[in-house]
Amino acid sequence: MRNANRGLKRSAKRAGRSLSRLVSSPAKRRRSEVLDMVRESPLFDQRWYLERYPDVLRAGIDPVSHFLEAGWLEGRDPGPSFSTTAYLKGNADVARSGINPLIHFIEFGQSEGREVRSHNPSLRRLAAVTYKFGPPAQVFRGAVPAQNPQFWLQSHRLDADDPSLVRAGGWPVGYAQGAEVRDSVELAFGRLAALSGFAPPEAAALDDWPEDGHGRLRDAWFANRGQLRTRWSGCDFPVVVRAYQHDQLDAGGALLPVAEQLLESPLDYVDCSVGDAFFPILFVFSDASGAIRGTTLLAIPSFCRGGLHYAELIAEADSAGSAPDPVAAGREHMLRLAGVRGEGRRIAAVVTVDLGGADGTSPMFQREFRGWLNRVAGVSVVARGDGPGVVALRRAGEVAEDDGETRSLLIGADMIPTVGILSALGAAGSAKDVYAPLLITKPDASQPILLADIGRSGPAVLGATTQSNPLPWPRMREPSARGVPTVAAAIRLGAGRTLTDAELLVPASADLPIPETREATSITWLLAAEGWPAAELLEAARSLTLQAASCDHELAIVGTVTDETLAALTEILGRRTRTFGDFAGAVQQASGDYIGYLGRGVILHDLRTVDLMLAMLDDPAVTSASCPLVTSERRGKSWHLSLADAGSAVHQSDGTIAALGVPALDLWRTFYPVALPPHDFWLARAEGVEAWMRENAVSTEGVHVCAALVTATTAGAGRKTTQSPAVPAYPDAAIRTRVLYG
Structure with missing residues (x-):
């Protein structure tokens, strides 16, 4: 038992360390907020969790931290009213996303009407036997805390004859306890009108715009295009929140109330039925009797989660470390x-x-x-x-x-x-x-x-x-x-959404314009005989002859191939197939204007590939041209495509050069520079490749460009040959990527 506890503690520490390494400082603060949110949720019962899972109690681990880092991955339930496995089974999209199901339900699921099932197994169907039952008893499942209804005044019930009543755009807002409060509220509504473009700029009184509002916006997200949900803290609860926004469709910018709700705790949220997801929203806080406590201006609602500018907010926070x-x-x-x-x-x-x-x-x-x-x-x-x-x-x-x-x-x-x-x-x-x-x-x-x-x-x-x-x-x-x-x-x-196999195979539509026919040119393709099955080698040669470009293709094979294979290649390409002892000799004797490299199993399945690569090399700043490689794998009875190699990028976090990987799918149908082209496919000018060989691939000036408008197929993913021509890395001109969130 003692060894089991030690193992549980070690696994929890490893999970914590790995999680800390994966998240940036803004994400750590987000994790702290998640801890508080789960700890305050009635769906997480800490006492029940420790009684249900005594190994966590014996290990002395905080139950909330254990559930967030390891418990939900092990199928453990946070409480008697929420089943982790049932929620994931009933919501396949959540299971695929890898999000903690309890967090998803609190932030999204409950607003989307998703069902929550308890961990209790369903009752088995009873046999058709008549029983004598006693008097009926009340049956109840789940814990609901006892609450007394909180009385509060809605805006239409505010006393219109009270001289302290503040109005904005004809709408009763609340009672101002003193001239200072009234001036502050009226100034806030003037600033709202000015920043919305419906009042002179001087009405904004920007010099008097306070840095902090009355309440702290704890979280805000768009449940849908016209519904913004906000959660607040830093208020004396209960508090009444009213929100206002100008109507941009009205010529005069009529002021409209978009929310009015009582909050009894930081877990409650305010639903704002916004007419526009971009124009400013003013929140007015008052007590249950209508006395105004303060205001907060959300100047750019699209910064909230789910808004169009949310990514910019995350990027700025990551840059500032806040x-x-x-x-x-x-x-x-x-x-x-x-x-x-x-x-x-x-x-x-x-x-x-x-x-x-x-x-x-x-x-x-x-x-x-x-x-x-x-x-x-x-x-x-x-x-x-x-x-x-x-x-x-x-x-x-x-x-x-x-x-x-x-x-x-x-x-x-x-x-x-x-x-x-x-x-x-x-x-x-x-x-x-x-x-x-x-x-x-x-x-x-x-x-x-x-x-x-x-x-x-x-x-x-x-x-x-x-x-x-x-x-x-x-x-x-x-x-x-x-x-x-x-x-x-x-x-x-x-x-x-995930790219389909068809989009991976043919990123750009079939009507992608092909450049005008250029003068006939010649390309020498380098191949390493090592690891090339004869059938794949012949298929690669056929794919070259089917390209739309007006080119003479020559094969320079490094290594030895059988006489039978060499004869078949000669029949496909004519007398343009030669063998060499190394890549340096093949490059020196290449007769083509351009030199390309085909790694093991690479097939140019798109007829526009060579044309597009040559058009890219028309730009004198481009040193080499390439495209992503995709590979196929069997899943059950069918085949599925996946990205094999999209070149290498520079990661902004540490400056290292590494495979671009999945982020390349976000660059689909674009051109992007890479530090190194895909290992098994590239095309360059002959004089450039000769310079690489002379300088032992240490050149620092140049640009490798990858075009995700076409792809090539590879059957050798993960099985790179030991022999391949040296290619210099250009990190200064390469794309720099950083995953900010997720």
Whole structure:
């Protein structure tokens, strides 16, 4: 028994250490909030947990921490009224996400109407036998604390004849106990109107905007597009919360009440039926009798969880090493917006949207968001459509028209500008277009948030667009003044779903325009004979002959192959197959204008692959071109595709070079620079590869670009050959990624 306790303690310590390593400092603070939330939940019974699981009691482990770190993974229940396994079985999406089921139910499940089952097994069906029962007895399952109903005055019951009654927009708000309270409330409503764009800027009285409101916003999330739920702490409970927002659809911006609710504890939440998810919301706190205690202004509601700018809030908190605070972040950005609007020298005064691949469902097409951009942020939106005959690759600067002051931000149709870039003060330093950092997120706030930065300078191909795909990276004129955001300039909204096998196999649609036929060229493909089965080698050669590009393909095989295989290759490619003792000799005697490498089992299944790689190499800044590799595996009776290799990136946390992995799926249908191309497939100019061999792959200047518009198939995933040509790493020009959350 003593050894078992030691083992339990060791496992708990390992779980705690691994969890601490996986989370950033904002996530640690989030974990602290989760601990408090579960500890206060009536669904977690600490006494019951310790009685039910005596090994936890003997080990002396905090029951809440044990359940959050290990207990739920072992199928243990938090209390008699919640079954961990039943909740996961009944909600497959929660099980797939890997979220603690109790946390999911508290934050999302109860608002979504999901069922909670107790841990008690269902009663077995009784045999059809008649029994004599005694008098009926009351049957009750679950613990409900006894509560006395709290009396409170709703706004329509406030005394209209009371001289202390404060009104806003004709709505009774509460009683002001003194002139100071009345002035403070009236000033808060004036600030709400000014920041919403329905009152002169001076009415905002920004110099008197307090840093802290009456209550602390403990949590806020969008249950749906028109319902914002908030939980508060730091108040003297019970407290009545009323919320107000201006109607942007009304020409005069009529003030509307969007919430009125009594909170008896920090666990209660206020439902706000917002008319717009972007315009400011003012919360007024009063006691049950209607006496006003204070106000709090949520200046940018979209900073809340589930909002469009939530990823930006997480990124800024991660950069500052602080806890995410939508109230404080909204105040800071609104002050900056007011400043740049007053001076009129912002970096992004115009947001230009490339309509390539647009389907009309992105936020940039929503009237609410564009209304907020124009009225609150003071930014105009210009659309640039794609005409017929668009080529596969095009400089992003050709999409946008200069606004005369070189202050335009160019984004794709599936992006939105960050509040930080809209409030950045300064002017463009030159006419040079630069790339800006990008946040990639999904509609589900529980999914990971990826920060991707490709550096300010880079090849033009990274900003290329196609008729059927959106602009991959935000671009702007190079700034030369203060106030430039260091986090991100745009947020890209992912699909919020797993890519299908068809999307992995053919990322870009079949109508991806192919560049015009170029002059005939030749490519020498390097292969290592080691590990290549004859059938796969012949299939790889056939895939080269089927490519749409007008190329002569030559095979340079390092190692020995059988005479039978060599004869078959000669029949497929003609007399363009030779064998060499090493890669250096093969490169020296290569006759092609370009040199490529095919690792074991790589098949170019997309007929556009070579054409696209050659078009990328037309950009002199691109050193090598490649595409992601996918592999297949059998699952049951069918085959499924997965990502095998998408190149290597630089991780911002420690600067190391590692495989890009799953985050590459967030970059699907885009061009991105990598520190190293996929191990088993790349294409480069012949003179560049010769330089790699001479310099022993230590060159530091260059850019490897990966295009997730096409993919190649590999049968050798995880079985890399010992022989492969040396390729230099270019970390300074590579994409830098960081998973901020999830």
